[in-house]
Amino acid sequence: MMAAARVMDAALELLDRQLIDCDDRLAGNVDDVEIVIPDRWPDGASGELPVVTALLSGPGVLAERFGGSLGRGWSALHRRLHPDGALISIPIGQVRDIGSAIRLGLRSDQLASNRMEVWFRDHVVGKIPGAGHAAE
Amino acid sequence: MKKLFAVTLGILTAIGGFVDIGDIVANAAVGARYRWALAWVVVVGIIGIVLFAEMAGRVAAVSGRAVFDLIRERLGPRFALANLIGSFFVNLLTLTAEIAGVALALELATDVNYLLWLPVCALAVWLVIWRVKFETLEDVFGLLGLAMMVIAVTVWRAGPDWGSIFHEASHPTLPPGEGLPTYFYYAIALFGAAMTPYEVFFFSSGAIEEHWTRSDLFVNRANVYIGFPLGGLLSLALMSAAALFLNPVGITVEHLGQVALPTTLVLGRTGLAVLLVGFFAATFGAALETALSSGYTVAQYFGWQWGKFVRPLQAARFHTVVLAAVIVGAIIGLSSVDPIKVTEYSLIFSAVALPLTYFPILVVANDVGYMGDKVNSRLTNALGTVYLVIVVVAAAAAIPLMFATKAGA
Numbered sequence: 001m002m003a004a005a006r007v008m009d010a011a012l013e014l015l016d017r018q019l020i021d022c023d024d025r026l027a028g029n030v031d032d033v034e035i036v037i038p039d040r041w042p043d044g045a046s047g048e049l050p051v052v053t054a055l056l057s058g059p060g061v062l063a064e065r066f067g068g069s070l071g072r073g074w075s076a077l078h079r080r081l082h083p084d085g086a087l088i089s090i091p092i093g094q095v096r097d098i099g100s101a102i103r104l105g106l107r108s109d110q111l112a113s114n115r116m117e118v119w120f121r122d123h124v125v126g127k128i129p130g131a132g133h134a135a136e
Numbered sequence: 137m138k139k140l141f142a143v144t145l146g147i148l149t150a151i152g153g154f155v156d157i158g159d160i161v162a163n164a165a166v167g168a169r170y171r172w173a174l175a176w177v178v179v180v181g182i183i184g185i186v187l188f189a190e191m192a193g194r195v196a197a198v199s200g201r202a203v204f205d206l207i208r209e210r211l212g213p214r215f216a217l218a219n220l221i222g223s224f225f226v227n228l229l230t231l232t233a234e235i236a237g238v239a240l241a242l243e244l245a246t247d248v249n250y251l252l253w254l255p256v257c258a259l260a261v262w263l264v265i266w267r268v269k270f271e272t273l274e275d276v277f278g279l280l281g282l283a284m285m286v287i288a289v290t291v292w293r294a295g296p297d298w299g300s301i302f303h304e305a306s307h308p309t310l311p312p313g314e315g316l317p318t319y320f321y322y323a324i325a326l327f328g329a330a331m332t333p334y335e336v337f338f339f340s341s342g343a344i345e346e347h348w349t350r351s352d353l354f355v356n357r358a359n360v361y362i363g364f365p366l367g368g369l370l371s372l373a374l375m376s377a378a379a380l381f382l383n384p385v386g387i388t389v390e391h392l393g394q395v396a397l398p399t400t401l402v403l404g405r406t407g408l409a410v411l412l413v414g415f416f417a418a419t420f421g422a423a424l425e426t427a428l429s430s431g432y433t434v435a436q437y438f439g440w441q442w443g444k445f446v447r448p449l450q451a452a453r454f455h456t457v458v459l460a461a462v463i464v465g466a467i468i469g470l471s472s473v474d475p476i477k478v479t480e481y482s483l484i485f486s487a488v489a490l491p492l493t494y495f496p497i498l499v500v501a502n503d504v505g506y507m508g509d510k511v512n513s514r515l516t517n518a519l520g521t522v523y524l525v526i527v528v529v530a531a532a533a534a535i536p537l538m539f540a541t542k543a544g545a
Contacts, residue, residue, distance in 0.1 A: 120456045128448070
């Protein structure tokens with residue numbers, strides 16, 4: 001038996017939502033959504049519909065969405081810092097739940113946007129005594 | 137005991153928000169200058185912050201989302217970034233003033249110049265954030281902040297004519313020689329002080345630090361209905377003490393020492409000692425609140441891991457932002473800017489940022505997708521809408537009035 005389909009407004013219910021990984025860690029926001037549009041849609045004879053294939057997350061993605069001179073400047077800066085241009089694309093199949101946050105089936109350290117977190121962990125916060133202990 | 141401690145988040149938020157260094161001085165300055173003619177603004181402010189803090193706490197408990205998440209989800213990344221930049225700037229100014237405020241309280245107690253205390257205070261603020269558990273921090277500073285109640289005792293012991301105070305407060309008239317623009321400038325500063333956005337950033341994030349769920353909605357209400365009116369009561373007490381003792385002899389309040397005069401007169405050295413503990417706790421609590429809020433807002437905008445409920449290593453970017461904010465705040469403070477002036481300006485700027493913060497809260501508190509059956513009641517929505525109008529008017533008038541009155545001169 002199939003559950004009743006839930007109608008969603010992608011702009012309202014996906015964009016800018018918090019991502020949470022499988023260890024309950026906060027893992028970035030949904031900065032954009034990837035949609036694959038079939039050839040010749042909407043007039044095509046194939047009858048296929050556009051499909052949301054991935055959630056995109058990371059400062060580079062956000063910069064593209066900003067547009068304008070701020071977006072371009074931000075984008076350029078981001079490309080200089082990350083010349084490989086890695087944006088993170090989370091396949092829609094990794095999404096476990098869509099609610100007030102979006103739960104993923106993978107760990108945040110598998111995501112490219114986590115690199116900045118790792119940098120600050122290794123170079124700043126990790127150097128301070130007591131960083132690895134829970135507060136008392 | 138556990139029940140008693142359950143409301144310390146609200147008390148800390150409210151004492152930090154209502155009676156931080158800026159408000160302590162602003163309330164006393166207003167009392168000395170206008171007596172009770174602006175008391176109504178404090179009442180309007182209390183109702184507003186109770187209304188929106190309750191919504192923010194309820195949304196956090198039911199949906200697990202703190203206020204800056206909602207701001208980005210509902211305003212989109214561009215408007216949310218504008219709010220983030222504005223709020224971060226206001227937060228940093230306030231943090232600067234609070235660190236200086238802690239140092240000023242220590243100067244009053246020790247006669248050692250506050251600039252010498254300032255780096256020590258900044259380090260202490262950061263260490264508490266780095267090492268002390270959220271619950272401990274909120275219990276200690278929430279309860280110590282209650283020492284500020286001595287200001288209410290001062291007013292009580294002075295035995296004023298309550299009937300005539302009530303009459304002055306309910307029939308506000310301008311003192312001779314004062315203009316309306318300046319009166320409204322101070323009204324907006326007091327309103328901004330009561331509703332500063334970092335209160336809801338801190339309160340909602342604190343709810344998540346404490347792992348509130350649906351079953352804590354009662355705790356949320358208790359926090360809001362006890363904490364914020366208590367903060368407002370202290371504001372009114374500061375105003376009244378200044379109106380009773382400083383206004384008749386023509387003292388205009390410019391620094392912290394003058395705020396302590398009425399208590400010293402009425403309750404002597406013991407009263408002063410308790411008041412200094414209160415000053416210390418309130419400003420230190422507000423410094424913690426603003427330093428944490430700078431991390432909360434940035435991390436929530438970008439979706440980073442934040443909070444003291446994980447080890448610092450697991451929230452590296454969050455702790456980096458907090459550390460940077462404390463360092464920058466201390467440096468600005470050491471440049472010997474007048475901390476009182478810094479907060480007075482930050483209150484006006486925060487009035488401008490208010491609509492961008494409170495509008496998304498009201499929208500999400502009505503969203504069934506987040507809230508299920510816990511959406512706003514009709515009464516809450518009616519009041520919320522009225523307050524949004526007030527907030528927009530105050531935001532629009534704040535900057536023009538600041539220029540027109542030369543910042544209340």
